[in-house]
């Protein structure tokens with residue numbers, strides 16, 4: 001079906017879901033069960049601030065409980081509404097299924113502009129919101145585990161964890177009630193960077209398949225690819241940083257709310273980040289040219305476009321003019337269903353949100369497991385692994401010397417080989433494996449079924465089939 005007017009985010013998710021299930025053979029009842037959102041709780045609570053009572057509206061939506069706990073972030077933004085939270089919760093269900101994190105899907109939101117309040121006030125508001133959710137088991141290590149999303153981060157997660165602990169003083173697993181916490185409050189190394197890291201691993205995996213790279217009318221590896229990034233928040237910044245520093249990509253433009261900064265030779269991402277942290281804006285950055293009209297920069301010629309800001313930024317108004325042959329959706333829902341049609345017809349390859357930004361929830365899964373096992377990953381094995389490597393290196397050196405080779409293993413090799421894996425290395429390895437495996441499952445369907453002509457439909461098919469299987473096993 002061709003869409004002539006843009007659909008809302010929620011409608012877009014429905015359309016994409018419908019396109020996928022039309023290619024499946026699910027009983028109508030089961031299809032409907034997977035489609036609907038199980039429950040959405042709306043809360044309005046008052047907090048006394050600045051001498052008067054302010055009322056806030058918040059949501060926690062549970063899309064599917066085929067696995068528990070359910071999982072998904074809490075967003076702080078004035079634009080938060082029930083439809084948006086429900087669409088995001090549905091995406092969480094499919095995202096978790098696709099990357100095999102054993103959770104159902106959920107999402108939360110609070111209608112608030114976090115910039116309007118100071119830290120103490122935000123703590124009071126967050127604790128009160130958390131209190132309302134905790135007392136209804138909408139935050140709980142075994143039932144519903146929130147995480148950061150737009151407008152929230154480690155700080156808010158630490159307040160939520162502490163609030164839960166105060167209300168459940170004898171729960172030994174209390175820390176597992178929320179993920180994305182600071183390390184000293186039970187967090188895990190590599191969670192802050194996880195979504196950006198996931199984007200990097202997803203692109204690396206994409207470029208391991210020349211057939212897929214050809215479909216995007218590109219060639220070769222990630223080396224020197226030109227990238228435009230929209231949104232320089234946690235996800236956009238980390239993706240830009242890793243891709244430029246470790247894969248030799250050129251970030252030729254970064255688009256933010258108030259404009260864009262361009263440099264065809266590649267922006268210095270750390271310098272831009274330092275500038276933005278200091279001034280609150282990308283304006284006046286000396287390492288590039290500033291342009292007020294950010295939306296036209298989205299249409300700039302580049303190899304890879306990374307929308308990492310809000311939903312619907314690529315829509316029917318600009319889809320025809322998007323110049324990138326490859327789009328990787330770091331944000332949730334950045335391409336509307338109508339724009340998706342246009343881009344698909346033009347042969348643009350889109351690596352869909354459900355897969356591309358799943359790095360966050362994947363590392364959240366590791367954090368939850370760490371909290372339940374009460375021990376840091378690698379703590380038991382690391383030194384033992386190092387000792388065994390040491391034995392091997394010593395023995396090799398001895399054999400080489402005895403056989404008169406007159407050469408020794410290089411210091412560089414020894415240093416790299418002898419180091420046992422700590423938590424961060426293990427987290428990265430687990431994330432890399434999850435991203436590679438999920439991509440392979442998607443592409444298998446993409447290439448093997450004639451009726452599947454894009455990665456998004458393939459992603460939905462893999463995910464919906466897993467959710468369906470889980471319901472069938474339960475006897476539904």
Ligand code: GLU
Pocket residue numbers: 071072073074145146147148149150179332357358360361362364
């Ligand atoms: N808010 C993130 C997302 O949309 C992370 C969710 C999580 O870690 O549970 O995927």
